[in-house]
Amino acid sequence: MDSLFFVLSFFAFVWGSIWGSFATVLLYRIPRKISIFSPSRSFCPSCGNSIPARYNIPIFGFLILKGKCFFCKSSIPIYYFLIELLSGILGFISLEFSHFSLLRFLLIFFFFWSLLVASFFDFIFLAVPDILILLSTAVSILYMLVYGSVRDSIGGVLVGAGIFSILKLLYKIIRKKEGLGEGDVFFMIPVGIFSGFFGTIIIMIFSSFLGSVFFIVRRIFSKDIGISHPIPFIPFIFISCFSVFLIESRYSYIFEEFFLFRL
Ligand SMILES: [Zn+2]
Known part of the structure; x- marks a missing residue:
């Protein structure tokens, strides 16, 4: 039971952080009136380059790149990281109170x-x-x-x-x-x-x-x-x-x- 809960918690956290990543897309695109669905890949707000898939992992992408764009090295706002982390935690807590x-x-x-x-x-x-x-x-x-x-x-x-x-x-x-x-x-x-x-x-x-x-x-x-x-x-x-x-x-x-x- 405990190991099952551990595995489920992990997936709930990953699930949450993916939605956190989607939230950063909304935060960037809605105020600028850019379509949410195209381009489908995330891109750097400064240089417009598509973010390589290996750095597009929620939370870790930000940490590996130390909060800077892979191409132009301009800073990625800290709230990108925060919202992914908080959404991940939210996924975990939602599982906790879901009664399975x-x-x-x-x-x-x-x-x-x-x-x-x-x-x-x-x-x-x-x-x-x-x-x-x-x-x-x-x-x-x-x-x-x-x-x-x-x-x-x-x-x-x-x-x-x-x-x-x-x-x-x-x-x-x-x-x-x-x-x-x-x-x-x-x-x-x-x-x-x-x-x-x-x-x-x-x-x-x-x-x-x-x-x-x-x-x-x-x-x-x-x-x-x-x-x-x-x-x-x-x-x-x-x-x-x-x-x-x-x-x-x-x-x-x-x-x-x-x-x-x-x-
Ligand atoms: Zn850039």
Whole structure:
């Protein structure tokens, strides 16, 4: 059993890192409006040369080349490596919580993978492609239908997307400009469906706390960034949602304590 789990873990990690590699393709091509499917081979953003197959291995390709292009030696952004590594770890953790069900593994993986990739988009470009919102919403609905409760999910969406919409509207009326991004509100729909009523409340409190800490730290260390400069909020939603998922899966009795709050 142990050796089987070890082999499965290895494949889950490789599976995740391959999707991480695909995420770097999305991160490079979507903002530049280049087709995702052609050219099919990865190419260097600086010199345009196709990356040789032996260096196109997720995580290791970056390490072997020491973060530099094989041809022109220009630096490959560190997030290429990070997203491949984190997607690999996500594959491993999804297996851990899948109860050895392939469907459960795929749903957990793709839900958090779309949130992870959206976090990188938000952090780098302060914008998220619709396709990731659609993917995570579709996956969260499937997850709800198979493993969750429709009433609990509706509660999650109402409290998550509802409160964020009201905050966004209030901010717009008071400050006469946008506070929360469109993507932040839209992402609370799949997060609400996946996490349910009580989970979503915790996610909102925790992500707002993380966002505030980020805001204060950024104010201290980079004074040239204005006070009204937008905060990439999806990374904090992702971290909070993932933490709630891990805690709820491991220590479900904590959540049962708050059963009264559940719909
Ligand atoms: Zn190059």
